[in-house]
Amino acid sequence: MIHEANELEDQRDALLHTALFKQVRPEEADLLLPHLQRRYCVKGDTIFREGDTDHRLYLLETGRVKLIRESSDHRIHLLSIHGRGEVLGEIPVFDPTGGPRTASAIVMTNGTVVSSLERSAIFAWLDEHPRVAIDMLQVMGNRARLNNERITDLVFADVPGRLAKTLIDLAQRFGEPSEDGLVVPHDLTQEEMAQLVGASRETVNKALMEFTQRGWISRKGRTIIIYQPGKLIRRAHQ
Template structure:
C-alpha cells in the first residue's frame, strides 16, 4: 500500500510539473499555479477519441500531460486538413475561450493521452483575482499568432521539400529522442497527414522524403522518422 501511495505521489508531482510547462502557467509562482490546477479536471483519452468537434461551443481549454493530440478541419468536400500535432505541455482550445465562438477545428487523440480541462467560467473568475497572470496568457496567444504567420509565410515562400524538411525538424524538436546516436521522431502521423501538415500533396511529400532518404539524411518508417543529418535538413529548410 505504501509503495502504491508513493507511485501515485510521483505521478501527481510529474503531472504538476508538466502542467506548469504549459504557456498558461508561465511566470506563475507555485502557490498561484496550484490554486489554478486545483480547479482543473483530469481526463484520460483513448487513441482515436475526440476531445472536441469543429463547431462545438468553446467552453474550456485543455493542456496535454501525456500523449499526442491532432487538430484538424474538414473541408466542404469532406477532406480533412491537419492543422497541428500537439504534445505534452501544449495547450488547445484556448482561442474559443478568449474569443467566444464555435470551435474552428476538431481535436482527437493520436495515441492514449491525458489532458487537464479548465472551463472558461472558472478561468474568467480566477483571472479577476489574478490580473497579473494576463501577461503570460497574452504571450501564449501571441506565440500562436506568430506560428500561424510563419506557417503562412512558408506556404508562400518555401518549396515543398523545404517545408517537409522544416516539418521534420519541428517534429524532432518536440517529439524526438536520441537513440543510437541519431534522432528518433515518433510522430504517429500517416504520410497523408504529414502532407496535410505542410500543405502539399501526398505524392509530392513522398518524393521529398524519398530524396532525403536517398541522401542518407533520414530513414522513414510508419508513424516515425529517423534523422541522421539534422544540419542538412536545416539548410534545406531555409
C-alpha cells in the same frame, strides 16, 4: 490519500509546464487545481469537435493530439500536432464572442491525459492574478507569429524546404536520441504528413525519397530517423 496527493502533484506539474502558465508560481497554480477536470484517453478519442460551443481550455499532460478540420464535402485536413505541455482549444475561451470551435482534437496515442478548465474559473483566477494575463498574451502573440510564418512558408518556400522545416519541428518536439540518429515517431499517414507540409502526397513522398537518398534521413513505418539535422536545417532556410 497518497494516490490523490500524487495526482494533484502531477496536475500541478502539468499546469506549470504549459506555455500559458509556465511563469505562474506554484502557490498560484494551487488555486486552479480544484477546477481541473482530468480525462484519460485512448487513441482515436475526441477531446472536442469542430462546431462545439463549450468554453473549456485543455492542458495536454501526456500523449499526443492532432487538430483537424472537415470540409463541406467531408474531406479531413490535418492542421497541427500537439504534445506534452501544450494548450488546446484556447480560442473560444479568450474570444469575446465565444464562437464555436474551429477544429476537432483527436487523440493520437494511448495513455494520453488531458485536463480542462472552464472559462469562468480561468477568468475568476485572472481577476486575482492579473499579472499572469501578460504572460498569456505573450504566449498567444508568439503562437500568432508562428502561424504567420507558416502562411509565409506556404507562399514562398518550396515543398522540400517546408518538409525539412516540418521534420525539424517534429524532431525538436518529439525526437528521441539513439545510437542510429534522432528517432522521430510521428504516427502520421502519408496523407497526414502531406497535409502538415501543405502539399500533395506525391510531392512530399518525392522529397522524402530525395532526403533518404542523400543520407539525411531514413523511414521505418511511421517513424523517421534523422541522421543529419544540420542538412535539414539548411534546406529549410534556402
